[in-house]
Amino acid sequence: MKNIRLAHDKDLKNIEKLLDEAFGPGRYARTAYRYREKHNLISEYSYIYQDNKQLLASISFSQIFINNKSEGLLLGPLAVKPGHVGKGYGVALVETTIKLIKKSKKYSFIVLVGDIDYYRRFNFKQISQPLNLVGPVNPDRVLILNLDKKMKLNKLEKIELT
Numbered sequence: 001m002k003n004i005r006l007a008h009d010k011d012l013k014n015i016e017k018l019l020d021e022a023f024g025p026g027r028y029a030r031t032a033y034r035y036r037e038k039h040n041l042i043s044e045y046s047y048i049y050q051d052n053k054q055l056l057a058s059i060s061f062s063q064i065f066i067n068n069k070s071e072g073l074l075l076g077p078l079a080v081k082p083g084h085v086g087k088g089y090g091v092a093l094v095e096t097t098i099k100l101i102k103k104s105k106k107y108s109f110i111v112l113v114g115d116i117d118y119y120r121r122f123n124f125k126q127i128s129q130p131l132n133l134v135g136p137v138n139p140d141r142v143l144i145l146n147l148d149k150k151m152k153l154n155k156l157e158k159i160e161l162t
Contacts, residue, residue, distance in 0.1 A: 004096050007046040007058065014055045015048065022079035030113070034134040035074050035161070039063040042073065045097050049089040056081045057089035059097055064111060065162045070151055072109035073101065074161075094122055101147070108148035111161065113141050132160040 007015065019027060027033060039062040049057035057080040064074040075097075080090045101107060112119065116126055124143040131139050142161075 003049050003051050003056075004047055004092060005050065007043070007048045007060075011048055011055070011058075015058045018055055018058055018081055019077055019079050021082055023077070027077070030135070030137075035064055036062050036076075038162075039074075045073070045101060047093055047097055049093055054081075056084050056087075057093055059090075059093040061097070061101075061110070066109065066111075067160050068162055070108045070148075072107045072111060072147075075110050075112040076114075078114075091121075094119075098122060098145070108146070108151045110145040110147065112143050113137055114143055115141065116143060119143050127159060130158045132158055134161075 023030075041060045041062055045059075045061040047059050048055055057078075059075070059078045061073040061075055064072055066072065075094075078090055078093065080087075098110065101110065110124075111127075112124070114124075116124070122145065124145045126140060127142050127144050131142055133139075133142070
């Protein structure tokens, strides 16, 4: 889409403002932010949706590992400007970035904390194995998109995201 582009350093201030509007100051207490403190954002997958120079949505990814061996990405934050939710901007960003990530063949999976009803359309699934996570989170909201058919998660093995 013509309105989607790679985020640049000059966008960071506006992205932070958008995140504050979308999630409020409590966003820093979320589990996903604990992981982002340890791993920088992967700039090649940080995109924005912009219309008439107005930032309407953004998406970012950070590196993450399952059991210290399988390398993947943590999706988020995905944010849409309040008042513009439901117009497809977030969907467009998720579709665009997943396509790029799959094409790169660098990562085995994408994981996120979110609503299955929203992310099911992108083939994310709930993780059925026991989880060891940083911070409190509802395990039903931890979703995964397996990008590597060779990566098998043992149903009895506890999954640790690092």
